Amino acid sequence: MAEATTRKTRGPVLPVVLSANDLFVGEVVYLTEDGWTADPRRALVAHDEAAAARLEERGVAAARENRVVDPYFVPVTIDGDGVPQARHIREAIRQRGPTIHPDIGKQADFKAA
Amino acid sequence: MTLITWNGQAQSQFLAVETAEALAAAEGPVIVPLALARAALDGRRNAPLGLLVANDASPDDIAPFFDKVELIAIAFPSFSDGRGLSLARKLRRAGFTGRLRASGPVIADQFADCLACGFDEVDLPEGVAARQPMEQWLKARSTVTSHYQTGYAHGASILEQRRAGRGGASS
Amino acid sequence: MYRYDEFDARFVRERVAEFAGQVARRLDGSLTEDEFKPLRLKNGLYLQLHAYMLRIAVPYGTLSSRQLRQLAHIAETYDKGYGHFTTRQNLQFNWPKLKDVPEILGLLADVEMHCIQTSGNCIRNVTADQFAGVAADEVEDPRPTAELIRQWSSLHPEFGWLPRKFKVAVTGAEHDRAAIKVHDLGLKLKRHPDTGEIGYEVVVGGGLGRTPMIGKVIRDFLPRAELLAYLEAVMRVYNSEGRRDNKFKARVKILVHEIGAEEFVRRVEEEYAKLDGPTVNAPVEEVERIAAYFAPPAYEALPSVSILLDQARAAAPALDAFVRQNAFPHRQPGYVALTVSLKPVGGVPGDMTADEMRAFADIAERYSFDELRVTHAQNLVLPHVRQDEVPEVFAALKAAGLATANAGLVTDIIACPGLDYCALATARSIPIAQEIAREFSDEAEQRDIGPLQIKISGCINACGHHHVGHIGILGLEKNGRENYQITLGGDATENAALGERLGPGIDAEAVPGAIRAIVSTYLERRQHGEAFIETVRRAGLDPFKTAFAEVIREAAE
Ligand code: SF4
Numbered sequence: 101m102a103e104a105t106t107r108k109t110r111g112p113v114l115p116v117v118l119s120a121n122d123l124f125v126g127e128v129v130y131l132t133e134d135g136w137t138a139d140p141r142r143a144l145v146a147h148d149e150a151a152a153a154r155l156e157e158r159g160v161a162a163a164r165e166n167r168v169v170d171p172y173f174v175p176v177t178i179d180g181d182g183v184p185q186a187r188h189i190r191e192a193i194r195q196r197g198p199t200i201h202p203d204i205g206k207q208a209d210f211k212a213a
Numbered sequence: 214m215t216l217i218t219w220n221g222q223a224q225s226q227f228l229a230v231e232t233a234e235a236l237a238a239a240e241g242p243v244i245v246p247l248a249l250a251r252a253a254l255d256g257r258r259n260a261p262l263g264l265l266v267a268n269d270a271s272p273d274d275i276a277p278f279f280d281k282v283e284l285i286a287i288a289f290p291s292f293s294d295g296r297g298l299s300l301a302r303k304l305r306r307a308g309f310t311g312r313l314r315a316s317g318p319v320i321a322d323q324f325a326d327c328l329a330c331g332f333d334e335v336d337l338p339e340g341v342a343a344r345q346p347m348e349q350w351l352k353a354r355s356t357v358t359s360h361y362q363t364g365y366a367h368g369a370s371i372l373e374q375r376r377a378g379r380g381g382a383s384s
Numbered sequence: 385m386y387r388y389d390e391f392d393a394r395f396v397r398e399r400v401a402e403f404a405g406q407v408a409r410r411l412d413g414s415l416t417e418d419e420f421k422p423l424r425l426k427n428g429l430y431l432q433l434h435a436y437m438l439r440i441a442v443p444y445g446t447l448s449s450r451q452l453r454q455l456a457h458i459a460e461t462y463d464k465g466y467g468h469f470t471t472r473q474n475l476q477f478n479w480p481k482l483k484d485v486p487e488i489l490g491l492l493a494d495v496e497m498h499c500i501q502t503s504g505n506c507i508r509n510v511t512a513d514q515f516a517g518v519a520a521d522e523v524e525d526p527r528p529t530a531e532l533i534r535q536w537s538s539l540h541p542e543f544g545w546l547p548r549k550f551k552v553a554v555t556g557a558e559h560d561r562a563a564i565k566v567h568d569l570g571l572k573l574k575r576h577p578d579t580g581e582i583g584y585e586v587v588v589g590g591g592l593g594r595t596p597m598i599g600k601v602i603r604d605f606l607p608r609a610e611l612l613a614y615l616e617a618v619m620r621v622y623n624s625e626g627r628r629d630n631k632f633k634a635r636v637k638i639l640v641h642e643i644g645a646e647e648f649v650r651r652v653e654e655e656y657a658k659l660d661g662p663t664v665n666a667p668v669e670e671v672e673r674i675a676a677y678f679a680p681p682a683y684e685a686l687p688s689v690s691i692l693l694d695q696a697r698a699a700a701p702a703l704d705a706f707v708r709q710n711a712f713p714h715r716q717p718g719y720v721a722l723t724v725s726l727k728p729v730g731g732v733p734g735d736m737t738a739d740e741m742r743a744f745a746d747i748a749e750r751y752s753f754d755e756l757r758v759t760h761a762q763n764l765v766l767p768h769v770r771q772d773e774v775p776e777v778f779a780a781l782k783a784a785g786l787a788t789a790n791a792g793l794v795t796d797i798i799a800c801p802g803l804d805y806c807a808l809a810t811a812r813s814i815p816i817a818q819e820i821a822r823e824f825s826d827e828a829e830q831r832d833i834g835p836l837q838i839k840i841s842g843c844i845n846a847c848g849h850h851h852v853g854h855i856g857i858l859g860l861e862k863n864g865r866e867n868y869q870i871t872l873g874g875d876a877t878e879n880a881a882l883g884e885r886l887g888p889g890i891d892a893e894a895v896p897g898a899i900r901a902i903v904s905t906y907l908e909r910r911q912h913g914e915a916f917i918e919t920v921r922r923a924g925l926d927p928f929k930t931a932f933a934e935v936i937r938e939a940a941e
């Protein structure tokens with residue numbers, strides 16, 4: 101990410117969501133206001149550093165409580181429908197599912213209604 | 214530190230000392246780094262002595278002390294560093310019959326392998342010991358009852374058991 | 385094939401129980417993620433991009449119908465209905481849940497299978513020639529050796545925490561289909577020139593990944609009986625002295641490279657002289673016990689040529705094309721081995737659905753003595769088919785959608801999972817394979833181009849073996865975009881060679897055109913029936929570089 105390397109301040113490129121994998125199941129999950137969701141559309145978006153720090157704190161706690169594995173920030177843009185979309189291709193694939201199987205993964209599980 | 218032996222938790226009588234000054238001040242059994250082995254032997258009375266060796270130490274450098282020390286502790290800098298297992302094998306092969314200790318953050322899942330490679334005991338830092346209580350160690354010791362490899366201290370190997378089953382004594 | 389005795393069966397059950405306990409201890413916090421990770425990896429369980437991934441061992445690539453049906457059942461019940469065959473002859477499920485894994489392991493144990501050491505810094509699942517026991521150029525079947533090593537390496541008390549992974553391959557044939565020179569340790573069964581006794585040539589220090597190297601012969605002839613003791617010596621030297629300060633320099637190839645092959649041999653021999661060989665080695669009776677399981681099946685005495693098949697081929701061009709492309713000569717008269725391609729144009733290389741697995745299991749049961757093989761090219765093999773029955777087999781494969789006649793051709797592409805699944809990937813591999821296959825979908829053209837191996841990896845780890853592809857493709861990331869480097873001239877056989885880069889990396893869309901340009905250059909330059917790789921060797925890289933530069937120039941316009 102070009103932005104990430106040129107930014108002078110510490111911390112992630114905003115806005116961000118916090119993602120991890122569910123420990124017991126393995127599924128990609130995102131932090132929301134009230135817990136974790138498998139649905140990327142419901143991810144809580146942090147627009148400033150203070151909000152990002154709060155996400156991170158809750159992620160670290162969830163990892164310590166053996167609920168999720170490896171929480172980390174995913175820089176996003178907000179699309180026209182207000183849904184956070186991962187900027188980087190890796191995270192975009194993680195948010196949707198294998199590009200070769202449109203019938204499988206989140207892209208199939210959470211089709212826009 | 215928590216000491217775990219084949220039978221469960223035990224008390225270490227050895228005090229770990231790292232410097233010549235600490236050695237001079239210590240009473241009773243001590244464990245010293247290999248570098249202090251000579252000094253400890255020369256200067257000490259009859260209290261038992263242990264050696265702490267790095268996992269990449271040469272068995273040739275340790276062998277001269279085999280009959281002079283009661284215990285050799287091999288350092289495990291991390292549980293994922295398996296060099297200590299090979300060093301234990303080499304020390305046993307070279308004739309060390311005293312107590313062999315694995316010293317470091319080993320996990321319960323490695324207990325059986327440590328014993329099979331010739332260790333008698335594991336000396337754990339408190340953090341690991343607090344998370345992994347004694348019954349986990351005792352269970353891990355015997356979850357897998359037989360192994361294929363012959364020549365390790367884990368009882369008759371599967372190959373030996375098969376041979377016994379064939380009724381053959383020699384090959 | 386090998387069958388478990390009571391000891392093997394109990395061992396695998398106990399390993400399942402051990403893993404179930406480890407999962408429970410992870411969930412209750414006894415084990416941290418850092419501690420659990422290597423434990424789950426040693427049991428084939430990764431955490432990938434979307435989910436956990438479970439890699440199931442297919443020891444030396446041999447499966448029975450019953451086992452394949454069980455895999456189909458697992459795919460349907462615990463996964464999303466398909467599995468993926470890998471370049472190391474294993475099978476991966478992409479979507480298992482951690483909570484289900486102990487149960488899956490139990491189902492595998494029911495059919496004498498497991499996931500032991502399919503990952504992690506330990507001695508990995510042993511691979512072998514997919515035509516073991518079939519090929520005419522074989523000194524001896526490599527599978528008994530591979531099985532002996534499988535047992536010996538399983539939960540080895542001393543070598544479970546190596547500096548890095550350690551992969552072993554065995555071949556018994558003159559022509560190396562197991563790629564032993566690009567493994568950490570390769571064994572080639574050979575006959576002693578003077579005594580006629582069977583033993584091994586031992587190769588160490590090959591490997592791909594970020595520092596590809598061709599292995600060095602460290603023993604010209606190791607007597608068969610001394611195998612395990614010698615392996616123990618190699619492993620002890622590596623475990624004690626392999627680098628642990630840098631994970632990218634931790635493979636045995638780096639140790640061999642840094643101290644030199646001669647010094648490595650000296651250290652191994654010194655260790656070998658000290659250890660108690662007779663205790664470590666398997667007794668003769670054990671070696672014979674294992675070998676007995678690999679006795680040839682009950683072949684019928686048949687003429688070497690099947691008139692029936694010849695007539696059927698003359699009448700059906702599709703059958704004829706299939707046999708010409710996918711049949712491999714069998715040492716038993718009247719039989720043939722058939723490669724079953726998992727590379728239909730537009731498909732995912734190496735993927736197989738549960739339905740396909742079941743259909744294929746039926747075919748193997750009925751026509752191939754209940755046996756099938758997995759190849760490191762991510763295909764399957766029916767090892768012992770009666771030539772007379774090939775037309776029926778072809779029809780059955782066709783009905784199952786498994787009759788693609790492209791074994792070894794330009795569309796028979798090896799591709800790792802890449803960024804569609806893999807957490808380490810820098811770019812996608814599968815869509816690239818699909819696009820190239822579409823570019824060359826014309827079957828007649830594929831046959832005209834002839835044998836050509838394209839291998840694609842989605843990152844520098846090289847699971848797609850791109851370095852040894854005749855054409856290799858490596859997916860990287862450049863400025864946030866996927867970018868692909870093309871290499872030429874790699875070879876995984878006894879003539880092992882590493883490919884060389886043709887030029888700068890290109891975008892995904894440009895890859896099919898670049899491959900087209902490379903192939904056209906070959907077609908223009910080939911002489912008297914030369915295969916692609918032969919033309920590359922003779923003509924050198926320059927004409928291909930020129931053609932490649934042209935593609936890049938055009939793309940830039
Ligand atoms: S080569 Fe890289 S992307 Fe492909 S499977 Fe291996 S680690 Fe993953």
